[in-house]
Amino acid sequence: MYIKKILLAIALFGLLGLGIFSYYIYNVxxxxxxxxxxxxxxVFIPTNATYAQVRDSLQPLLEDIKDFDVVAQKKGYTENLKAGKYILKKGMNNNELVNVLRSQNEPVWVTFNNQERLENLAGRISRQIEADSASIISAMKDSSFLAENKFDNRNALGMYVPNKYEFFWNTSAEEFRSRMLEEYNRFWTEERLNKAEEIGLTPYEVIVVASIVQKETAKVDERPRVAGVYMNRINNGWKLDADPTVIYAIKETTKNFDTIIKRVLYKDLKLDSPYNTYKYKELPPGPISMPDISSIDAVLNFEDHDYFYFVADVENFGYHKFAKTLSQHNINKRTYVRWINAQGINR
Known part of the structure; x- marks a missing residue:
């Protein structure tokens, strides 16, 4: 009888211990x-991160990191980490946390527009995905990639169509570049390609003209009219005589793209640069900025008119006064010059 009581006590203690252990495991x-x-x-987990790095990122977000370690190890997560962006929800348990971290990589939205150079674009993109600016610019300027896809360093900026795109945060520089090529080819639909052919320009040339239109006016509704002026000059064998190309030429020549130039001087028009459309009739060798889609479509669907000149309208800021003749343009120009002199803008 005594032995039976001992065995019963042992069994009860065993059950109690098992219950306590089960309760602990359940809680964990x-x-x-x-x-x-x-x-x-x-939570952002870098490519090739170690579990120690992931643990450091998670520790401020969890009540008990050691309990998480137990579940992560039992579920094999510590040896099977996945890079990416993950969203944890308040009140999640360790089982849910591990399931999220190994299978629910969240996409991010990548946006960009109006970048002046590949370097500027690389910097902007590097703030939105894992790849750093150095690796992105290296991928963008890769000579083999550019040659294979009929681009070069001067016109490669035109491959990146400004918009809002969905990526995974852990996208590599090469993956970003390849996706942008796909988006570029998708952008140039049969309709757009046909319109470019109708107006006598290649897609590359459309983007170059669009970049000038972009710099000339911030008013979307005015862009088709400005584009029409440049197409009139092109179709009549004129030089473009576009001030924004001179400004870009100065920056490109001095290698100082941070300089701010509000006024083009007569001496600037003599600068020997392929970007200077006052000196050369040919289009610049590449875009002088990243044009919006609205500017590209403004060139493809330019306004058909007889204007050959335009100058800033000081009575309607942001817009321009257009003229069909040089004499009328000179009248408009004198008004503008008087205004800009009164502002004390010398450069």
Whole structure:
């Protein structure tokens, strides 16, 4: 009888111990283990990260990192890390946390526009995906890639159509570049290609003209009219005589793209640069900025008119006064020059 009582006691203690252990395991796996007060928290896991790095990122967000370690190890996560952006929800348990981190890489929106050079674009992109600016610019300027796709360093900026795109945060520089080539080819639909052919320009040339239109006016509704002026000059064998190309030529020649030039001087028009459309009739060898889609479509659908000249309208800021003849243009220009002199703008 005494032995039976001992065995019963041992069994009861065993069951109690098993219950306590089971309760502990249940809590480790299924109890909430988040420490942030917001509804969600973002975690970015770099490519080739170690578990120690991931753990350091998670520790401020969790109540008990050691409990997370137990579940992560049991579920094999510590040996199977996945790079990317992950969103944790308040109140998640360790089982849910591990499931999110190994299978729910969240996409990010990448946006860009109006970049003046590949270097500027690379810097902007590097703030939105994992790849750094050095690797992005290296991929963008890769000579083999450019030659294979009929681009060069001067016109490669035109391959990047400004818009909003969905990527995974851990996208590499080469993956970003390849996706942008796909988007470029998708942008140039049969309709756009036909329109370019109708107006006598290649897609590259359309983008170059569009970049000038972009710099000339910020008013979307005015862009088809400005584009029409440049197409009139092109179709009549004139030089473009575009001030923005001179400004770009100065920056490109001096290698100082941070300089601000508000006024083009007569001496600037003599600068010997392929970007200077006051000196050379040919289009610049590449875009002088990244044109918006509205500027590209403004060139493809330029306004059919008889204007050959335009100058800033000081009575309607942001817009321009257009003229069909040089004499009328000179009248408009004198008004503008008087205004800009009164502002004390000398450069």
């Amino acid at each position: 796996i299924f109890s909430a283990n988040t420490a942030f007060s917001e509804n969600t928290a973002e």
